[in-house]
Amino acid sequence: MKHLRKLDANILKWAYQRPFEDTFVIKSLIFMGDGPFWMLVVLAAAVAGQIFRYAPLHQASILLMFGLMVGNMVFTPLKSRIRRRRPYANKELQKELSLTIQNRDPGHGSKEMESFPSGHVLWTSLCVIIISFRFGLTGLLCFGWMIPAMMYLRPRLGVHYPSDALAGLILGVLCACATLLVSAPLLAALGALHGRSGYIYGYWAFVFVFLALGFRSWLKRV
Secondary structure, X not given: OHHHHHHHHHHHHHHHOOOOOOOHHHHHHHHHOOHHHHHHHHHHHHHHHHHHOOHHXXXXXXXXXXXXXXXXXXXXXXXXXXXXXXXXXXXXXXXXXXXXXXXXXXXXXXXXXXXXXOHHHHHHHHHHHHHHHHHHHHHHHHHOOHHHHHHHHHHHOOOOOHHHHHHHHHHHHHHHHHHHHOHHHHHHHHHHHHOOOOHHHHHHHHHHHHHHHHHHHHHHHO
């Protein structure tokens, strides 16, 4: 355990010491890894699926909503119960590493005791896996790069340890697998209702309730 902790700290030090500028690209990546971005992806998939009558987009919106709800049920209790100090707030670690770590993402990492796990990595890995499942290689090529980018970015910003990012990846994969395991019966059940009057109104009502509750949950964490 001691060796793993040291490895975790050394990788953090390496990532944090890479050349850093608070550029538009960094700000964009921070936004793209967080919950609101993926909720906007859900909305875009829902709207495009409706306009173009394209079933895979409609189905993707359903699976993303289901997966994000599963992820939130796992993520929220972990964030509130596991009290791990973020790297920039861990003075003992900084002394050990002979390194001053600053919070480079104050908009998302201001709560000092909520380091574990990385939500950015969890949401990104969860959604990328679901999108890749629905759209194959195209989805993977478009979004797959975001997972390693997010795992590197969070320690680089001084708001997460590499082990937080790894935990986010594992949880994201598990939540995505749980979603995909029930995807066939879930989509079949909803497909049977699709032709009925009122289905589309119920669908959009659910989308807007999901977005409203999702943003509300996100606002409590930032």
